[in-house]
Amino acid sequence: MAVLGVDFGTSNSATAVARDGKAHMIALEQGEMTLPTAVFFDFDRKAMLIGGAAGAALLAGEEGRYMRALKSILGAPLMREKRNLLGEKLDFIDIIARFLGQVKAAAETQTGERYERALSGRPVRFHPDDARNAQAEVDLREAYARAGFEDVAFMYEPEAAALANRAVLGQGDLGLIVDIGGGTSDFTLFRNGEDNIDILGSHGVRLGGTDFDRIVSVETVMPLLGRGSEIRHAFGDETHTAPATIFNDLATWQKIPFLYAPDSRRLAKDLLQYAVEPEKLERLISVLEDELGHDIAFAVEAGKIAVNTAGAGEIDLRVIERGLRVALGAGAVEELLAPMTLQMAEAALETVLKADSPPEAVTHLVFVGGSSLMEVTRSALGAAFPHAQVHHGSALTAIVDGLGLAAEAAFG
Ligand SMILES: Nc1ncnc2c1ncn2[C@@H]1O[C@H](COP(=O)(O)OP(=O)(O)OP(=O)(O)O)[C@@H](O)[C@H]1O
Ligand SMILES: [Mg+2]
Known part of the structure; x- marks a missing residue:
């Protein structure tokens, strides 16, 4: 029975099968060998899109909920919390399962074979904490099962890369x-x-690279939205620094969707009320209200890659405000x-x-x-x-x- 090799990555995923002792990648999406590990719950079309289609819907400003880097949540109690999406109560295992289910179906359509078993990659350590690291594989195994695979085996991702590169x-x-x-x-x-x-x-x-994005965003973009800015106390002249969590979360791919709940909007409004630099907190509020967190993350990632390629670049933040940008130099990024x-x-x-x-x-x-x-x-x-x-x-x-x-x- 045919076995599907699945690289379920934090940022990108791919599948391959063996034929005559060679690996053949399966194009899952318009001839692309890898697809972004992303989903978009499209509220108008009442459908969950994956990969490049999910990103395109986000970019087009469709009404819905975008999620990326879900692999980073594996093993956390949050994985099993249910939320309402498109009229169903789903937990994050369901969401990963539906992503894997669509990947399975696309691979089957491409090859005409049926895959009831998967060999999945896994990082050597999902998480530094032993219990969470173990739970992460339990969660991922369950996602494969809910996706319709009868059995899944795991291999360390770098071991798989060793097999593919031994010829050098x-x-x-x-x-x-x-x-x-x-x-x-x-x-x-x-x-x-x-x-x-x-x-x-x-x-x-x-x-990994999503952590690179996070640190670049926290240090260069978030100050424009009020990170490190002073907030007056309701009474008296004293001030304190705006709490860091909301800015860290906004800079972290997998945490962005959680910021669109009413409590973080309320917090941002409270901060604005007493802000020493209200223009910055106004930006934070509009980012939360217009749900621009992922747009910022994509801009940061693009800036990071541009600096790496050209030695200098910028983070283009026009989605927040016309002309808003951050200049980045290679030395500063390094x-x-x-x-x-x-x-x-x-x-x-x-x-x-x-x-x-x-x-x-x-x-x-x-x-x-x-x-x-x-x-x-x-x-x-x-x-x-x-x-x-x-x-x-x-x-x-x-x-x-x-x-x-x-x-x-x-x-x-
Ligand atoms: N040209 C580039 N220059 C620098 N970084 C890049 C470039 N292209 C992609 N990246 C970064 O590589 C990362 C994705 O790499 P990759 O697809 O190997 O990860 P993944 O397999 O999805 O994740 P993981 O294996 O950690 O679960 C992203 O953070 C992305 O920003
Ligand atoms: Mg990988």
Whole structure:
């Protein structure tokens, strides 16, 4: 029975199957090999859109609810809270299940096969907390079941990338996969053999490109909306700094939808009432009322990528206000991201040390994942393994390639 390899990513997802010992990716959406891990509950069409169609509906200003980076919520009690969407009571497991169900149906339409089993990737660690990390896999397994898969097996995402990239290593070489994605950074140390690989150890941290977006947004965009701004006390002359949570949440992909509840609008209005800089809090209120959180997140992400590509760029905030923008330089972005890229490099070193191998023994460093395209991650990780040869795997498809290759064998 055919097995579907599924890379359910924080930012992007993809599927592949094996044919004649090779992985074949399945185009799920207009010929695209990956699709954004996003959903849009369209209130007019009374339908849940996924992928690029979900993003297009958001961009077009359709009435509805957009959600992205749902993988980051796995394992949290919030996953099982029900809310009303399109006249149904759904929890987040249902929402991920419907996303996976649509992916399954699209793959079946494309190939004419039926997939009752899935080999799914998973980060080495969904979360630093052990209980939440374990619960996250329970939640994801349940989402596959509700999506109509009879069985699901899991493989560490960087292990899958190792399978897909072993050809760049010679026999006996020691490779380290560095998979810097949207939500997590994952590492696998492996020895390349004649016709298989020997996995020596895997490790991961909950940090990725969505965290890059968050820190850039918190530090550069949120001050324009009142972060760090002073609020007068109702009585007397004293002031206090506006509470940080609302700004952090607005800068965090998976938390944005929760800010559109009445309580955060009320908080923003209370802040405005006593604000020393009311023009900033006015912006916060209009962002919450017009539900522009994801528009800001997309603008920040685009700015981050532009700086990486061109050395300088801007975050275009015209959705908030005509002409509003933040200029970004490569140096400033590097400084903002340095604590995170350092943690990623430490986690990569820990992977190797836990496998009782000296870092100098690593012969090949193989970068995959969208955030491995960031110069700051390349240089931080490269500096930790100065002796290794550096290879760049296919950033967005290496993991699904490996999952496709391993899919049949995963079920014996
Ligand atoms: N050209 C680029 N330059 C810099 N960053 C990029 C580029 N293209 C994509 N990214 C970033 O890569 C991230 C997505 O990478 P990827 O698709 O590998 O993650 P994912 O597999 O969905 O997440 P995870 O594996 O952590 O669950 C996003 O944060 C995105 O902003
Ligand atoms: Mg990934």
